[in-house]
Amino acid sequence: MLSATHIHAMLVHFPIALVIVGFLSELVGLVLKRPFFRQVGWMLLLLGAAGAVAAYFTGKVAGEGMEDGALGRALSTHMEAAGWAVAAILAAVGLRIIAMIFDVRFKSLKWIALIGFAAAVGALGRTGYLGGQLVFRHGAGIELGLGDFPSDDTSSGVKEP
Numbered sequence: 001m002l003s004a005t006h007i008h009a010m011l012v013h014f015p016i017a018l019v020i021v022g023f024l025s026e027l028v029g030l031v032l033k034r035p036f037f038r039q040v041g042w043m044l045l046l047l048g049a050a051g052a053v054a055a056y057f058t059g060k061v062a063g064e065g066m067e068d069g070a071l072g073r074a075l076s077t078h079m080e081a082a083g084w085a086v087a088a089i090l091a092a093v094g095l096r097i098i099a100m101i102f103d104v105r106f107k108s109l110k111w112i113a114l115i116g117f118a119a120a121v122g123a124l125g126r127t128g129y130l131g132g133q134l135v136f137r138h139g140a141g142i143e144l145g146l147g148d149f150p151s152d153d154t155s156s157g158v159k160e161p
Contacts, residue, residue, distance in 0.1 A: 004061035005141040011055040012131060018048030019089060019124055023117045030110055042096060045117065049089045052124070056086050059131075062141065071138045078130040085123040092120040 022044025029037030059082060063075050095116040099109040134140040 004058050008055060008058040008062040009141065011051060011058055012128070014051035015048045015055055015089070016124060016128055018044045018051060019117075020121055022048055023114075023121045026114055026117055030114060041117075042100075045089070045093060045096060049093050052086050052089050056082050066140060071134075071140060074130070074134050074138050075140065078127065078134055081123070081127040081130050085120070085127040088116070088120040088123040092116040 022041045024041075025037045025044060026041030029035065029039075029041055059079065063079060066072060066075050092113070095109075095113040099106075099113040102109055135142065
């Protein structure tokens with residue numbers, strides 16, 4: 001059955017990939033003075049921001065009921081980092097809009113927007129690391145059932161037909 005935990009696990013990879021590749025594209029566009037790469041970076045940032053907001057809210061739902069003990073503390077740290085990451089990504093979007101509006105008068109705004117974009121990548125990376133710790137260290141969202149598999153009695157070394 002599809003749950004908020006499953007949806008969150010599927011969604012989190014999109015903002016990670018989109019924001020990182022968008023940042024690299026923006027950097028290439030600024031260094032090589034190629035508008036195409038800057039446009040790609042802008043579109044990827046917007047898509048990554050939408051994905052980050054969706055991942056944030058599905059994560060809030062997925063984390064309900066896990067407030068106790070070490071898992072609760074790890075979840076709280078991850079959720080706080082996620083809030084900062086979403087804020088940083090939305091701030092990067094805002095800086096990029098300001099840079100586009102005032103591009104003619106203030107050329108340095110492009111680089112300031114890139115620094116904001118880099119901060120968003122860093123915040124997102126920290127959030128992803130903490131999310132990985134939740135799953136791989138604390139076992140959050142892991143189902144340990146093996147399901148209904150037919151049993152093979154291979155202890156004698158002979159399979160029955």
